[in-house]
Amino acid sequence: MALFSRLRTNLNLFSQKHHRYLATSSILSSGDKTPLTSKDKTRAALTLLKSESNPEKILEICRAAALTPESHLDRLAFSIAINKLSEANYFNGISQYLEELKTRPDLQNERFHAHSIILYGQANMTEHAVRTFKEMDEHKLRHSVGAFNALLLALTIAKDYKEVKRVFIEFPKTYGIKPDLDTYNRVIKAFCESGDSSSAYSILAEMDRKSIKPNASSFGALVAGFYKEEKYEDVNKVLQMMERYGMKSGVSMYNVRIHSLCKLRKCAEAKALLDEMLSKGMKPNSVTYSHFIYGFCKDGNFEEAKKFYRIMSNSGLSPNSSVYFTMVYFMCKGGDYETALGFCKESIAKGWVPNFTTMKSLVTGLAGASKVSEAKELIGLVKEKFTKNVDTWNEIEAGLPQ
Numbered sequence: 176m177a178l179f180s181r182l183r184t185n186l187n188l189f190s191q192k193h194h195r196y197l198a199t200s201s202i203l204s205s206g207d208k209t210p211l212t213s214k215d216k217t218r219a220a221l222t223l224l225k226s227e228s229n230p231e232k233i234l235e236i237c238r239a240a241a242l243t244p245e246s247h248l249d250r251l252a253f254s255i256a257i258n259k260l261s262e263a264n265y266f267n268g269i270s271q272y273l274e275e276l277k278t279r280p281d282l283q284n285e286r287f288h289a290h291s292i293i294l295y296g297q298a299n300m301t302e303h304a305v306r307t308f309k310e311m312d313e314h315k316l317r318h319s320v321g322a323f324n325a326l327l328l329a330l331t332i333a334k335d336y337k338e339v340k341r342v343f344i345e346f347p348k349t350y351g352i353k354p355d356l357d358t359y360n361r362v363i364k365a366f367c368e369s370g371d372s373s374s375a376y377s378i379l380a381e382m383d384r385k386s387i388k389p390n391a392s393s394f395g396a397l398v399a400g401f402y403k404e405e406k407y408e409d410v411n412k413v414l415q416m417m418e419r420y421g422m423k424s425g426v427s428m429y430n431v432r433i434h435s436l437c438k439l440r441k442c443a444e445a446k447a448l449l450d451e452m453l454s455k456g457m458k459p460n461s462v463t464y465s466h467f468i469y470g471f472c473k474d475g476n477f478e479e480a481k482k483f484y485r486i487m488s489n490s491g492l493s494p495n496s497s498v499y500f501t502m503v504y505f506m507c508k509g510g511d512y513e514t515a516l517g518f519c520k521e522s523i524a525k526g527w528v529p530n531f532t533t534m535k536s537l538v539t540g541l542a543g544a545s546k547v548s549e550a551k552e553l554i555g556l557v558k559e560k561f562t563k564n565v566d567t568w569n570e571i572e573a574g575l576p577q
Contacts, residue, residue, distance in 0.1 A: 202239045216240045217248045224255045226561075230265040234272055243281065244290035253294060261298045269298050277314065285316050289325035296329025301338055304329040308346075318350040320358060327361040336369035354385075360392050367400025372409065375400070379416075389420060395431045402435030426452070430462050437470025442479070445470060461492040468498055472505035480505070481514070496527035503529050503537065512540040516549060520556075528560050535571065542575045550575055 203211060203219040211219065220240035227233050237256050242249040260269050273291045276282050288311055295304035308326045311318055323346060330339045343362050347354055359382050363375045375397055382389060394417050401409040410432075414424065429452050436445040445467065452459060464487035471480035484502065487494060499522035506515035515537050519529060528534070534557055541550040554572050558565050 202236055213241070213246070214248065217242065217246065217252055220252050221248065221255070224252060224259065228259065228263070230260055230263045230268050233259055234268055237272065241279075244287055250290070253290070254297065257294050257297050266298065266300060269294075269300065270303060273303075283314060285311070285319060285322060288314065288316055289322045292322065292325045293329045293332070296326075296332040299333045301330055301333050301335045304333075305338070305342070318346075318352060320352050320355050323347070323350070323352050324355075324357045324361055327358065327365070331361060331365045331368065334368070336365050336371075339365040356382075356387055356390065356393075359387065360390070360396065363393055364396045367396050367403070370400075370404060372397060372400030372404055372406070391422065391425075391427060394422070395428060398428065399431050399435050402432070402439065405439070426457055426460060426463070429457065430460075430466060433463060433470075434466040437466050437473070440470070440474050442467070442470045442474055442476070459490075461487065461495065464490075464492065465495070465498050465501075469501050472501055475509065477506065477509055477511060477514075496522065496525075499525075499527055500529050500533070504533050507533060507536045507540055510540070512537060512544050512546070516541060516546075516553065519553065523556050523560070528557060531564065538571060538575075547576055 202223070203216050217240055220236050220242070223236045224233060227236065233256050237252070240249075240252060242252055244250055244253070257269060260266075273294060276287065276291070288307060292304045292307050295301070295307060304326060308318065308322055311322060316322075326342060326346075327339055330336075330342065339362065343354075343358075346352060359378055363378050366372060366375045366378070379389060379393070382393075394413055397413045398410055401407070401413065417424065417428075429448055433445045433448050436442070436448070449459065449463070449467075452463075464483050467483040468480050468487070471477070471483065480502065484494065484498070487498075499518055502518040503515045503522065506512070506518065519534075519537060522529065529537075534553070538550045538553055541547070541553070551572060554568050558568050
């Protein structure tokens with residue numbers, strides 16, 4: 176009877192979902208009667224999701240797109256939707272939607288269940304994440320190490336580090352799971368994020384006993400954790416451990432160290448590491464320079480930030496959107512609106528528009544510096560990119576000095 180009841184519930188949920196799909200699929204259509212491919216649907220959904228705030232409409236868009244974790248674009252759409260629903264405290268809607276998806280024939284697999292666990296973690300719904308893992312056998316799915324690692328990731332995303340530790344200790348024995356390298360790396364990362372990096376030494380010891388060799392990710396998380404806690408002796412200890420494992424510090428490890436020091440506003444020490452890299456014949460990459468740009472901006476040393484931006488560009492490396500957004504944000508914060516405008520225009524030309532708060536700060540700053548025409552020109556560029564906020568920008572423009 177219990178099995179029959181569950182089957183009937185699943186059929187009802189699937190039927191409801193199917194009717195909703197028929198009713199909402201037109202949401203993604205631009206009026207063209209040509210059938211949309213799955214990729215077209217996802218792209219249309221992404222565009223709508225970025226500007227939608229109504230929880231029910233967000234769910235309608237997701238249902239119409241028939242998202243699946245198999246596609247990177249679909250995973251991005253899932254993530255945006257869950258973030259927006261969480262911000263709206265629409266947790267019942269999240270649960271209902273993810274449980275509904277489990278009835279879709281194409282999603283009755285381990286990969287979707289693992290991804291739904293991560294989405295629950297993203298929404299800080301850790302009890303649902305744990306329950307989804309526990310109930311996998313009810314869907315004729317095994318409690319694999321992959322699903323277990325997804326649960327550890329979900330709990331780390333939710334910053335429920337106490338639960339990470341409990342699950343790591345109890346679940347392998349309960350469900351017959353053999354932890355792998357990914358398992359240990361997730362636990363190391365959780366310890367380091369929680370400010371308890373020293374506990375990760377016990378994880379390394381267990382890995383040794385089980386003949387599982389740590390990799391660059393293992394040591395990178397440890398180094399970042401000890402820098403965060405300003406335990407520099409432990410940083411050196413980890414670097415020495417790497418050598419014992421036959422691993423050398425490459426560009427990625429130097430980037431971890433440079434980023435950590437820049438976050439601590441120790442840019443001079445970070446520059447010393449850069450000199451060390453260059454002396455060893457290593458070539459810094461765009462990530463290296465991005466860390467310096469962020470660090471010097473955060474430290475209020477805008478001339479050094481601009482210098483590293485020039486070095487980056489002259490080295491043939493292309494700045495990404497985060498570099499531009501960092502420069503515009505901090506230049507505005509420092510009152511250098513003219514420089515911020517230059518970076519902003521360059522960013523917009525590449526299709527990257529800083530967030531509304533930063534853009535408004537730049538516009539009002541330009542107007543306050545008697546550059547009203549430049550402020551209005553910038554508003555025009557933004558309105559071309561985002562039609563949804565046109566009314567808001569019109570109001571801002573109307574309030575500028577004439």
